[in-house]
Amino acid sequence: MLGATPMKFGKRSLRKKILLLSLMPAVAVTLLLALIIWNSSRRASSIVRTDVTDFMVVRTQKSLHHGYASAEVTGNYIERELRLNINIAQLILAATGGISLQGAPTHRTLIGDDKHVGGETSLQPIRFGSDLLTSGRSDIVEEVAHQTGGLAIVFQRVGKTANLVRVAASSPAVKLNTFLGVTTPENPSDPAEVVASGNSFVGRTLEAGEWYIGRYEPIRDKSGEIIGALYLGQSVTGVKSLQQELAANSIGTHGSVAILYAHGPQRGQMLVKPFDIAEETESQWLPVVMNKSLSMKDAQEEALDVPSKRSDDTAIVRFSYIQRYDWILVAIADAKELRQAGVAVKQEFYRLQITMLILGLLTLGAVGTISWILSRRVVDPLLGITIQLTSSGTQIASSASQQLNAATSFNVSSTQVATAVKEISSTSQELLRAMEELSQEAARASAIAREGSTVLAGFGASIELLERAGQTISSSLTAIRDKASKINLVTAAVTKVADQTNLLSLNAAIEAEKAGEAGAGFGVVAREIRRLADQSARASQEIEQTIREMQDAVGAGGEEVRALTDAVQKSTDVSELVRAQFSEIIARVEAMTPRYEMVHLGMQNQSEGAQQISEAMWQLTETASQTTDAVAELNQVSLELHRAVNILKQRVFEGGDDSEQQEMREG
Amino acid sequence: MSTAVQAASAGRRRQYLLFAVGDIRCYLELTRLDSVVPWATLLPAEEDGVAGWLDYCGARIPVFDLAQKILGESTSRTLGSRILLLKCNGRHVGALASEAFSIGDEEDVTTSAMERLDPCEVLAGALARLP
Numbered sequence: 001m002l003g004a005t006p007m008k009f010g011k012r013s014l015r016k017k018i019l020l021l022s023l024m025p026a027v028a029v030t031l032l033l034a035l036i037i038w039n040s041s042r043r044a045s046s047i048v049r050t051d052v053t054d055f056m057v058v059r060t061q062k063s064l065h066h067g068y069a070s071a072e073v074t075g076n077y078i079e080r081e082l083r084l085n086i087n088i089a090q091l092i093l094a095a096t097g098g099i100s101l102q103g104a105p106t107h108r109t110l111i112g113d114d115k116h117v118g119g120e121t122s123l124q125p126i127r128f129g130s131d132l133l134t135s136g137r138s139d140i141v142e143e144v145a146h147q148t149g150g151l152a153i154v155f156q157r158v159g160k161t162a163n164l165v166r167v168a169a170s171s172p173a174v175k176l177n178t179f180l181g182v183t184t185p186e187n188p189s190d191p192a193e194v195v196a197s198g199n200s201f202v203g204r205t206l207e208a209g210e211w212y213i214g215r216y217e218p219i220r221d222k223s224g225e226i227i228g229a230l231y232l233g234q235s236v237t238g239v240k241s242l243q244q245e246l247a248a249n250s251i252g253t254h255g256s257v258a259i260l261y262a263h264g265p266q267r268g269q270m271l272v273k274p275f276d277i278a279e280e281t282e283s284q285w286l287p288v289v290m291n292k293s294l295s296m297k298d299a300q301e302e303a304l305d306v307p308s309k310r311s312d313d314t315a316i317v318r319f320s321y322i323q324r325y326d327w328i329l330v331a332i333a334d335a336k337e338l339r340q341a342g343v344a345v346k347q348e349f350y351r352l353q354i355t356m357l358i359l360g361l362l363t364l365g366a367v368g369t370i371s372w373i374l375s376r377r378v379v380d381p382l383l384g385i386t387i388q389l390t391s392s393g394t395q396i397a398s399s400a401s402q403q404l405n406a407a408t409s410f411n412v413s414s415t416q417v418a419t420a421v422k423e424i425s426s427t428s429q430e431l432l433r434a435m436e437e438l439s440q441e442a443a444r445a446s447a448i449a450r451e452g453s454t455v456l457a458g459f460g461a462s463i464e465l466l467e468r469a470g471q472t473i474s475s476s477l478t479a480i481r482d483k484a485s486k487i488n489l490v491t492a493a494v495t496k497v498a499d500q501t502n503l504l505s506l507n508a509a510i511e512a513e514k515a516g517e518a519g520a521g522f523g524v525v526a527r528e529i530r531r532l533a534d535q536s537a538r539a540s541q542e543i544e545q546t547i548r549e550m551q552d553a554v555g556a557g558g559e560e561v562r563a564l565t566d567a568v569q570k571s572t573d574v575s576e577l578v579r580a581q582f583s584e585i586i587a588r589v590e591a592m593t594p595r596y597e598m599v600h601l602g603m604q605n606q607s608e609g610a611q612q613i614s615e616a617m618w619q620l621t622e623t624a625s626q627t628t629d630a631v632a633e634l635n636q637v638s639l640e641l642h643r644a645v646n647i648l649k650q651r652v653f654e655g656g657d658d659s660e661q662q663e664m665r666e667g
Numbered sequence: 668m669s670t671a672v673q674a675a676s677a678g679r680r681r682q683y684l685l686f687a688v689g690d691i692r693c694y695l696e697l698t699r700l701d702s703v704v705p706w707a708t709l710l711p712a713e714e715d716g717v718a719g720w721l722d723y724c725g726a727r728i729p730v731f732d733l734a735q736k737i738l739g740e741s742t743s744r745t746l747g748s749r750i751l752l753l754k755c756n757g758r759h760v761g762a763l764a765s766e767a768f769s770i771g772d773e774e775d776v777t778t779s780a781m782e783r784l785d786p787c788e789v790l791a792g793a794l795a796r797l798p
Contacts (some may be wrong), residue, residue: 510701513698514698
């Protein structure tokens with residue numbers, strides 16, 4: 001009992017040390033890794049939630065606004081050009097004598113179509129300058145079309161009604177039937193009705209089955225009566241540069257822009273076709289867009305999200321109506337484009353957290369088990385064996401049979417210890433494999449974060465394209481401003497000529513007055529020249545005013561383009577910020593790799609130590625077995641010797657019979 | 668054209684040059700005028716009241732600033748500024764006007780707020796001092 005107390009105290013102290021030394025590093029490493037991963041996951045989730053999720057929506061809206069602004073600037077330019085062209089056309093018509101009606105009404109055959117009423121009618125002959133129009137073709141109208149570069153039409157008014165008959169037309173691009181049937185106005189805002197009331201009409205019109213941006217101007221005779229209308233138009237389909245600019249406006253990697261007509265015979269026809277995710281989801285958003293287009297007003301915006309099988313997410317659809325061209329401008333983007341990278345990172349961090357939790361628990365369990373086994377199967381048996389050996393050493397001297405029992409017991413215990421150590425070695429190798437898998441998971445998370453960074457780089461390239469488009473528009477506006485300055489020089493020259501002509505007419509009038517009766521005719525000519533000079537001066541002033549307004553509009557357009565460029569620059573800054581944050585995530589994940597390797601190295605050393613212990617224990621078991629055999633032989637020899645001594649003792653001191661002698665011989 | 672000429676001859680009326688001196692709108696019979704010329708560069712003059720000398724078809728003609736004489740302010744040179752050439756007492760004289768804008772008849776000059784201005788009457792004193 002006196003020896004048992006310190007022995008028991010020694011066993012408990014050794015167990016605590018083994019448990020503490022094994023568990024403390026494992027708990028510390030597991031807690032540290034969990035803390036790092038939890039912090040990284042929280043930061044990544046915050047970035048995804050605040051910056052990435054809504055970024056594509058804002059980007060899609062900006063594309064729509066950019067498209068509408070470009071169309072607006074181009075439309076303003078076309079309308080101002082039409083106003084200038086109308087002035088030029090009126091000058092040409094005035095210089096050639098103007099348009100007038102003359103003579104008795106004559107028979108005409110009008111061509112009809114789905115918009116115009118054909119048939120036989122009676123019209124008063126119309127005169128272009130000195131030429132009476134007979135064939136529906138006029139050199140003057142062709143000259144107007146040639147000078148203005150668009151569609152030029154002269155309409156004759158039918159009596160006092162608002163009905164118009166097309167009597168002469170010319171276009172560099174389209175072949176037209178002249179003497180087309182009567183156009184009957186359908187409502188007060190119809191161009192024919194507006195012209196009949198003596199006003200100009202500017203807007204979108206359908207001519208020869210195609211949409212134009214055009215201007216109707218009343219034609220009056222000398223008495224001021226409205227006898228027809230002059231029409232100049234520019235084809236909407238011909239605005240190729242605007243379409244190309246809008247078509248090149250891709251949104252991210254998968255998004256694009258589409259343009260289609262909203263009304264008229266070309267309703268639903270696509271001028272710019274979508275691609276990628278926009279084309280794949282076309283059957284879902286196109287019916288909704290076409291349905292809403294019937295009630296949309298100019299610049300009105302609508303939003304729509306449709307599911308996409310391709311991206312397993314939604315497609316962001318934003319569309320706007322451009323009344324000037326009757327266009328629906330649709331911008332489509334993939335909502336998953338950036339969100340995918342963010343969600344993937346978040347999922348990988350979540351998986352990493354779960355893996356770390358499981359591995360941490362497994363590690364703690366394994367270390368605890370190993371410590372318990374070491375304390376129970378190694379420390380206790382070793383102490384027991386020591387006691388047994390001490391006892392056996394004493395007993396061997398007195399009893400060979402007790403030596404045999406002790407050796408056999410030792411042999412059994414050694415075998416059990418060796419088996420336990422082998423299990424420890426196996427468990428350590430499993431831990432090694434688990435650590436390798438953990439390291440691979442960290443490498444995979446790093447690769448996914450790099451993919452996210454690459455996607456952002458692609459997005460940055462798209463923003464650069466948008467910036468270049470803005471620079472192109474700015475260059476075009478500068479060119480328009482330069483040309484306007486040149487027109488100013490021309491109008492200045494016209495003003496000077498008009499002034500000289502006026503002076504000439506004054507002197508002609510003086511000479512006519514001096515000539516008395518003989519100069520009366522000359523006086524009339526002088527008056528006409530003066531009237532033409534006054535008209536030229538007024539037209540020149542109007543052109544100057546128009547050019548000034550156009551320059552102001554171009555200046556305003558330049559400001560809008562500069563604002564657009566600033567917005568694009570801000571988008572670039574946001575993209576760079578997100579990229580920087582992705583780089584920080586990559587750096588943090590990669591920084592974990594050396595720590596995994598440290599843990600891996602520690603576990604490898606532990607496994608090698610367990611293997612060495614296992615080999616030593618098997619050698620000890622083998623030795624114990626040999627000892628048992630030797631003790632058994634020794635015991636057998638002792639028994640034979642004991643029997644021989646007994647027989648000899650019986651023969652010498654007690655006198656043995658024949659059977660005993662026989663037993664001795666056989667022994 | 669012939670019809671218009673006949674009409675002009677039948678109802679022939681006196682014709683007037685409508686011009687401006689500063690803010691004042693004036694008229695003068697066309698028969699009083701020799702010619703109207705743009706404001707050309709004048710040769711410098713030392714004579715009192717003469718704005719300059721005009722080289723007209725080889726002859727040197729004194730030019731007077733009507734605005735200076737009437738309003739006491741010099742005429743501003745613009746694209747529309749004119750020199751009215753006429754004879755005063757048999758001598759060729761140039762009168763500088765702010766603008767000569769049109770020709771009118773009696774109805775035009777009587778129904779509008781215009782006043783008759785004969786440069787010879789305004790420049791009589793200055794002409795008398797010329798050599």
